[in-house]
Amino acid sequence: MTTKSTASPTPAGPFAIEAEGLVKTFGGEVRALDGVSFGVERGTVLGLLGPNGAGKTTAVRVLTTTLAPDQGRARVNGFDVVGQAQQVRESIGLAGQYAAVDENLTGRENLRMIGQLLHLSRRDAGRVADELLERFALTEAADRPSKTYSGGMRRRLDIAAALVHRPPVLFLDEPTTGLDPNSRNAVWSLIEQLVAGGTTVLLTTQYLEEADRLADRIVVVDRGTVIAEGTASELKAELGETVLDLGFADPVTAERAAAVLAGHWPGPPTAEGTLVELNVTSGPSQVMLALRVLDEAGLAPGTMTLREPSLDDVFLNLTGHRTFADEELEEAR
Amino acid sequence: MTTATNVLPEPATPVRRSKLAGAVGDALVLTERNLIGYVRIPEALFFSTVQPIMFVLLFRYVFGGAIATPGMSYVDYLMPGIFVQTVMFGAVGTSIGLAEDLHKGLIERFRSLPMASSAVLAGRTTADLVRNVFVMVLISAVGFLVGFRVHTNVLAFLAAIGLMLLFAYALSWGFSIIGLSAPNSETAQLMSFPLLFPLVFASTAFVPAATMPSWLRPFAEHQPVSVVVNAVRALTQGGPTARWVVPALLWSVGLLVVLMPLAVRRYRRAI
Numbered sequence: 001m002t003t004k005s006t007a008s009p010t011p012a013g014p015f016a017i018e019a020e021g022l023v024k025t026f027g028g029e030v031r032a033l034d035g036v037s038f039g040v041e042r043g044t045v046l047g048l049l050g051p052n053g054a055g056k057t058t059a060v061r062v063l064t065t066t067l068a069p070d071q072g073r074a075r076v077n078g079f080d081v082v083g084q085a086q087q088v089r090e091s092i093g094l095a096g097q098y099a100a101v102d103e104n105l106t107g108r109e110n111l112r113m114i115g116q117l118l119h120l121s122r123r124d125a126g127r128v129a130d131e132l133l134e135r136f137a138l139t140e141a142a143d144r145p146s147k148t149y150s151g152g153m154r155r156r157l158d159i160a161a162a163l164v165h166r167p168p169v170l171f172l173d174e175p176t177t178g179l180d181p182n183s184r185n186a187v188w189s190l191i192e193q194l195v196a197g198g199t200t201v202l203l204t205t206q207y208l209e210e211a212d213r214l215a216d217r218i219v220v221v222d223r224g225t226v227i228a229e230g231t232a233s234e235l236k237a238e239l240g241e242t243v244l245d246l247g248f249a250d251p252v253t254a255e256r257a258a259a260v261l262a263g264h265w266p267g268p269p270t271a272e273g274t275l276v277e278l279n280v281t282s283g284p285s286q287v288m289l290a291l292r293v294l295d296e297a298g299l300a301p302g303t304m305t306l307r308e309p310s311l312d313d314v315f316l317n318l319t320g321h322r323t324f325a326d327e328e329l330e331e332a333r
Numbered sequence: 334m335t336t337a338t339n340v341l342p343e344p345a346t347p348v349r350r351s352k353l354a355g356a357v358g359d360a361l362v363l364t365e366r367n368l369i370g371y372v373r374i375p376e377a378l379f380f381s382t383v384q385p386i387m388f389v390l391l392f393r394y395v396f397g398g399a400i401a402t403p404g405m406s407y408v409d410y411l412m413p414g415i416f417v418q419t420v421m422f423g424a425v426g427t428s429i430g431l432a433e434d435l436h437k438g439l440i441e442r443f444r445s446l447p448m449a450s451s452a453v454l455a456g457r458t459t460a461d462l463v464r465n466v467f468v469m470v471l472i473s474a475v476g477f478l479v480g481f482r483v484h485t486n487v488l489a490f491l492a493a494i495g496l497m498l499l500f501a502y503a504l505s506w507g508f509s510i511i512g513l514s515a516p517n518s519e520t521a522q523l524m525s526f527p528l529l530f531p532l533v534f535a536s537t538a539f540v541p542a543a544t545m546p547s548w549l550r551p552f553a554e555h556q557p558v559s560v561v562v563n564a565v566r567a568l569t570q571g572g573p574t575a576r577w578v579v580p581a582l583l584w585s586v587g588l589l590v591v592l593m594p595l596a597v598r599r600y601r602r603a604i
């Protein structure tokens with residue numbers, strides 16, 4: 001599969017995106033990026049995972065040339081984001097965190113405008129717009145001002161606008177935040193089709209589930225630094241496949257249950273309010289053990305839930321704090 | 334690979350153009366985009382002319398009787414001031430529009446595209462120039478209705494309009510800097526007024542400078558708005574034109590030459 005684009009892909013290296021020690025500060029105090037390095041191999045998806053304020057958008061802005069880094073270097077499609085910004089721009093498509101479509105223009109006009117700004121002939125810009133509208137299920141709404149679109153339609157139009165020149169590298173900043181499950185699934189399968197066609201994708205997300213489904217590799221960022229990196233299964237193996245939530249009548253009982261379990265459990269159980277949270281690493285026998293121990297201590301739980309670990313669990317595990325970085329920063333000030 | 338062709342459009346080759354032709358083309362595409370925006374919300378255009386019309390009525394029929402103007406009727410004195418005030422308030426639209434684009438993430442998208450970095454600003458200011466042409470036609474009609482008369486000739490009148498549009502175009506570039514620096518469009522508008530008010534009202538737009546206190550008079554007589562208003566008066570009412578028209582042109586071109594690169598520089602750092 002050859003990727004056709006306006007910028008000829010450079011042969012150098014297997015990486016479509018390389019970031020080395022990126023630093024970006026705002027107003028001297030906020031270190032939005034504090035030495036971030038990672039690489040994305042051609043034709044793969046990297047999930048940049050992190051809570052609010054982690055620095056995801058800032059990283060995307062540096063890599064898409066809209067923000068200059070204070071320190072560090074980055075190359076996209078083989079081109080330097082500072083020194084060869086124009087070539088980088090020819091190689092990338094960007095769908096930012098907030099769907100950037102002109103609300104007064106119709107869907108068709110939005111896509112045509114992007115085509116013309118990419119110097120396609122009027123005819124080609126029109127044709128590409130029509131094809132994209134068709135493929136993104138927007139044909140029916142094509143001639144309505146985009147301010148009448150639903151969140152999901154707007155997001156699809158935004159991603160379509162990033163694909164007009166068939167960029168080999170695509171940046172998607174929280175592509176499914178605020179979408180209902182149906183629209184989310186539509187966007188997911190869209191991304192999968194793109195990747196199947198050879199596009200390299202960097203997507204940011206706050207959802208472990210999303211990174212899990214789409215990303216070949218995951219980079220977890222927190223407060224401007226990379227705190228973990230690997231495939232979804234590597235990250236989960238560190239954490240346990242499943243989380244067991246046990247609910248008790250009151251916080252005191254929950255504390256006591258956590259203390260009782262601590263001796264029998266590899267990872268420390270955490271009690272929060274009336275809930276005790278356990279990482280299950282070795283299947284049903286472990287769950288049975290927990291219940292038996294609690295029964296013997298006369299501490300039968302009222303509720304029990306088995307679930308996939310969430311981003312919150314990953315964070316708790318990796319950093320010892322939950323994912324409210326923005327509020328925490330706010331408090332610290 | 335069949336799935337891939339489902340999503341991506343068939344490839345199209347960009348048309349090769351010189352750098353300048355590309356920049357002009359980009360600016361025109363964005364001018365069109367902004368004009369479509371104005372056409373789709375005609376209310377905004379309509380109501381932006383309400384305020385200047387109120388000013389015409391206010392000064393013509395309420396304050397006008399109390400203001401003595403040597404050598405011409407007050408309505409003939411007033412309308413050049415109203416024209417200039419109107420195009421200047423129109424230039425505030427540039428800062429509001431750009432603040433909106435910035436806020437909605439459109440500027441980020443444009444900056445990630447391989448296009449000329451002057452295009453977004455050129456497209457916005459040009460669209461606002463076109464908008465000002467419409468507003469000028471409307472306000473002229475209102476002026477003629479309330480008794481304003483051109484005592485020179487049509488060509489001189491058109492030259493006066495051209496001069497004011499050029500002046501407003503230069504100011505648009507200045508206001509674009511405010512738009513790109515403001516946290517949102519409402520603030521962009523508020524930030525524009527402290528600049529606008531002294532320029533418009535501490536001028537000879539509505540009253541002769543002779544009635545002002547001595548410390549204010551030198552500023553009111555020589556600041557660019559007064560120079561442009563006086564040039565418009567000379568062009569529409571007669572009298573020595575070169576004395577005002579030449580400095581008015583110099584001011585307009587000078588502001589444009591200074592503000593354009595400053596605005597583009599600000600644009601490159603926006604977000």
Ligand SMILES: Nc1ncnc2c1ncn2[C@@H]1O[C@H](COP(=O)(O)OP(=O)(O)OP(=O)(O)O)[C@@H](O)[C@H]1O
Binds near residue numbers: 031050055
């Ligand atoms: N233009 C700016 N000026 C000042 N501070 C900024 C600016 N942009 C980002 N920041 C700060 O930098 C930090 C990282 O922000 P960033 O937007 O990159 O986070 P994020 O991971 O994208 O968060 P979210 O999930 O909320 O989108 C935050 O503390 C934010 O307040």
Ligand SMILES: [Mg+2]
Binds near residue numbers: 057097
């Ligand atoms: Mg973000």
